[in-house]
Amino acid sequence: MSYYIIKRLLGIIPLLLGITIISFVIIHLAPGKPTQLEMSMNPKVSYEARLRLEKLYGLDQPLYLQYTNWLKRFARLDFGPSLTDNRPVLDKILERIPVTLTINISSMLLIFLVAIPLGIRSALNPEGAFDKITTFFVFLFFAAPTFWLALLLMNLFCITLGWLPVSGLTSLDFEYFGPVRKAVDLAWHLTLPVFVSSIGSLAGISRYMRSSMIEALKQPFIYTARAKGLPRNTVIYKHALRNAILPIATILGLSIPALLGGSVIFESIFAIPGIGRLFYEAVMTRDFNLIMAEVVLGAILTMLGNLIADISYAYIDPRIRYRNEK
Amino acid sequence: MTPEILEIIDLKVDFCLQGKINQAVGGVSLFIRDHETVVLAGESGSGKTVTALSITGILPPNALIAQGKILYRGRDLLTLGEDALSRIRGNQIAYIFQEPGAYLNPVLSIGDQLSETIILHQGLTKEAAREEAAELLALVKIRDPKDIIRSYPHQLSGGMNQRVFLAMALACKPRILIADEPTTSLDVTVEAKMLELLMGLKKEIGFALLFITHNLSIAKKIADRIYVMYRGKIVEEGDQDKILTRPEHAHTKELVAAFEKIGKL
Numbered sequence: 001m002s003y004y005i006i007k008r009l010l011g012i013i014p015l016l017l018g019i020t021i022i023s024f025v026i027i028h029l030a031p032g033k034p035t036q037l038e039m040s041m042n043p044k045v046s047y048e049a050r051l052r053l054e055k056l057y058g059l060d061q062p063l064y065l066q067y068t069n070w071l072k073r074f075a076r077l078d079f080g081p082s083l084t085d086n087r088p089v090l091d092k093i094l095e096r097i098p099v100t101l102t103i104n105i106s107s108m109l110l111i112f113l114v115a116i117p118l119g120i121r122s123a124l125n126p127e128g129a130f131d132k133i134t135t136f137f138v139f140l141f142f143a144a145p146t147f148w149l150a151l152l153l154m155n156l157f158c159i160t161l162g163w164l165p166v167s168g169l170t171s172l173d174f175e176y177f178g179p180v181r182k183a184v185d186l187a188w189h190l191t192l193p194v195f196v197s198s199i200g201s202l203a204g205i206s207r208y209m210r211s212s213m214i215e216a217l218k219q220p221f222i223y224t225a226r227a228k229g230l231p232r233n234t235v236i237y238k239h240a241l242r243n244a245i246l247p248i249a250t251i252l253g254l255s256i257p258a259l260l261g262g263s264v265i266f267e268s269i270f271a272i273p274g275i276g277r278l279f280y281e282a283v284m285t286r287d288f289n290l291i292m293a294e295v296v297l298g299a300i301l302t303m304l305g306n307l308i309a310d311i312s313y314a315y316i317d318p319r320i321r322y323r324n325e326k
Numbered sequence: 327m328t329p330e331i332l333e334i335i336d337l338k339v340d341f342c343l344q345g346k347i348n349q350a351v352g353g354v355s356l357f358i359r360d361h362e363t364v365v366l367a368g369e370s371g372s373g374k375t376v377t378a379l380s381i382t383g384i385l386p387p388n389a390l391i392a393q394g395k396i397l398y399r400g401r402d403l404l405t406l407g408e409d410a411l412s413r414i415r416g417n418q419i420a421y422i423f424q425e426p427g428a429y430l431n432p433v434l435s436i437g438d439q440l441s442e443t444i445i446l447h448q449g450l451t452k453e454a455a456r457e458e459a460a461e462l463l464a465l466v467k468i469r470d471p472k473d474i475i476r477s478y479p480h481q482l483s484g485g486m487n488q489r490v491f492l493a494m495a496l497a498c499k500p501r502i503l504i505a506d507e508p509t510t511s512l513d514v515t516v517e518a519k520m521l522e523l524l525m526g527l528k529k530e531i532g533f534a535l536l537f538i539t540h541n542l543s544i545a546k547k548i549a550d551r552i553y554v555m556y557r558g559k560i561v562e563e564g565d566q567d568k569i570l571t572r573p574e575h576a577h578t579k580e581l582v583a584a585f586e587k588i589g590k591l
Contacts, residue, residue: 229412
């Protein structure tokens with residue numbers, strides 16, 4: 001198994017190179033340069049000054065040189081300065097990570113803790129009353145666009161009822177709170193964002209779980225488990241669930257990159273300073289260094305997520321575990 | 327004559343398929359005496375398996391027992407609650423099925439699946455159950471039981487899996503073993519060995535055997551009595567000799583003739 005993991009980790013390197021080359025080229029092919037936005041609107045900046053700045057950033061060099069320079073820095077984990085405020089890109093990303101991670105981990109927990117039991121419960125009596133009611137709500141939430149749902153819920157809970165804060169992460173006097181009060185305040189602010197960001201996937205994954213469980217419960221080995229006299233819960237949670245959870249493990253692994261991805265729309269609506277907004281701003285200002293850093297981050301997370309999905313798959317399914325060892 | 331250990335009286339089972347009700351079993355009556363080998367023969371789709379699954383109530387969810395009694399040692403199993411029934415399943419009445427590969431759980435080790443039954447019905451500890459599991463594997467003539475215990479169904483051949491299955495069924499020394507086409511998916515030489523093993527263990531442990539098959543040559547080898555099932559009903563019953571040499575019902579005659587034709591009887 002460890003041999004397999006090492007092999008897969010080494011496989012990430014060429015893939016990452018390919019991804020960075022392609023993204024680097026695409027970013028530079030897109031119209032606009034970081035210097036343009038700052039200066040074309042400003043008549044005081046002369047053409048010469050602009051050229052000087054481009055030279056400073058190395059933007060006047062041929063693309064392949066720019067890429068190899070970037071790669072050299074990347075090899076030392078130096079992503080360079082942000083082209084908008086000259087702060088190190090890595091710092092800018094790191095300071096956004098806690099917020100995005102908190103929201104995404106909470107919503108992921110919520111998704112799996114709710115979706116899996118929901119799916120199982122529906123599968124136990126498909127077409128029953130519980131299944132019909134959840135199906136209705138699941139499709140409703142699945143189909144509803146996040147931004148629209150967010151606005152409706154904000155209107156209801158924050159304005160009409162006044163139970164939750166409209167936006168932001170903390171109250172104005174947050175600094176003066178004790179540690180417990182701080183945690184409560186943060187949770188209070190995160191309730192609606194976490195709910196809104198999970199509801200769509202929650203609906204989807206509960207459907208996956210449902211169909212996967214229905215399929216597992218039809219398998220011949222379920223008859224065996226029942227014929228042995230096993231209690232109903234053992235049949236469901238040991239024999240059926242271990243088979244039904246396989247596809248869900250894949251989805252779980254694939255959602256790992258989304259943990260840091262963040263969402264532009266959603267972070268904008270709730271005024272949350274997360275990675276999603278950072279990326280959006282980077283694209284709008286053509287902040288090449290920041291964009292590349294985010295692309296690399298996303299690529300690595302995606303590949304690690306795939307690996308984790310495969311490992312957990314092998315852990316659950318001996319048929320895959322033994323094939324890998326050969 | 328030994329008394330009946332199991333008696334099915336006028337069993338009717340309906341299946342609900344896409345809102346329509348289909349009768350799978352239409353009034354089956356049969357009995358099995360202690361230590362007896364009874365073969366339930368018939369073509370596929372005749373309701374043999376459904377009859378067998380009805381005995382301990384492990385039918386699929388869309389099936390409904392509409393009528394009948396299933397008396398096991400005088401008690402009607404159909405009136406028992408789920409708890410009481412599950413104490414009988416796998417403990418006093420055990421099953422083996424066709425295609426052991428599909429009927430064994432692919433993600434649980436052989437040892438887990440074997441000891442599960444032992445822990446459940448005999449209340450042994452995990453370690454003791456694993457010891458017992460290894461002994462059971464030896465009982466069904468599996469070499470290196472300690473290795474097999476750690477393996478998974480996909481690593482074993484069909485014949486091996488069926489032996490494992492047999493070991494699992496016999497774990498609690500059942501009074502009745504219901505074998506639903508247990509050799510159909512095996513090739514002929516493996517089938518012969520399997521039957522030999524089964525009949526040997528039957529003598530050793532002393533259970534009654536309800537053997538379901540479409541293959542009359544197996545019936546000829548093992549049956550004391552034979553029931554012939556056709557379209558959800560028992561059309562003929564009797565001692566092996568009577569059914570195979572002097573069949574009366576048209577369908578039985580057809581079956582017997584078919585097997586005679588290919589020289590298997």
